């Protein structure tokens with residue numbers, strides 16, 4: 001897919017999504033604009049409370065959900081109107097890592113199946129040796145080896161290992177963007193640190209950008225470049241992560257940030273948190 005100079009990797013414009021069920025309707029996204037330049041690669045956090053529209057935005061960018069209004073452009077092209085060959089390229093270059101790694105595995109297949117399918121679908125290797133090398137390379141990025149995992153079934157791996165398999169599968173495809181929807185919320189603290197570190201390495205060493213969807217502002221603070229605070233489907237504040245978290249301007253951001261747990265016993269818990277009642 002051609003990327004002309006200055007064209008952002010991803011551009012979401014006026015994204016509005018209304019879910020309708022009978023007479024009820026929910027506006028999950030309300031006129032959201034978002035641009036990821038892709039160069040240099042960055043980690044952009046989408047943060048907000050449950051129901052704020054984070055997953056809807058992620059699903060929209062992945063092409064799983066159609067917008068009611070607005071567009072998602074990947075390298076300048078509306079993802080809903082891509083010709084077949086460009087669609088395959090977009091499918092390869094924009095990968096997903098989800099919260100529950102168990103949900104995406106077929107329990108009947110061994111782990112190697114997820115890699116074999118990806119290699120076949122995107123014609124990544126011309127023979128078995130080349131395929132094996134690609135898989136080992138991808139596993140090494142997440143600190144694993146093929147003989148440890150490939151002949152196992154999903155239930156024989158820990159949650160953290162399954163999540164690392166998902167990251168390895170995404171990396172195998174040499175994506176430009178990984179949409180990571182709560183990727184560390186179901187793993188323990190040490191694995192969380194490892195996965196966040198892998199994300200940083202993929203950004204810095206492999207130029208992979210991330211859209212990091214989370215309600216956890218402390219991890220966003222650790223790894224995020226930019227942050228967008230989503231509230232009821234609208235981005236109410238955006239900017240450099242440290243700036244926004246250290247000095248939030250919008251009253252909802254202030255409320256969200258005041259609820260971050262403070263680990264330092266010498267830091268007094270701020271009990272004067274505002275109650276958010278709208279703009």
Ligand SMILES: Nc1ncnc2c1ncn2[C@@H]1O[C@H](COP(=O)(O)OP(=O)(O)OP(=O)(O)O)[C@@H](O)[C@H]1O
Pocket residue numbers: 019020021026027028048049050051052053054055056057215
């Ligand atoms: N398929 C659907 N049908 C109807 N309403 C939906 C659907 N998916 C999401 N919604 C509604 O849209 C709003 C945004 O939901 P969404 O899942 O995008 O939020 P979220 O920020 O990802 O929440 P969480 O952190 O709990 O996953 C919510 O009010 C939700 O109930």
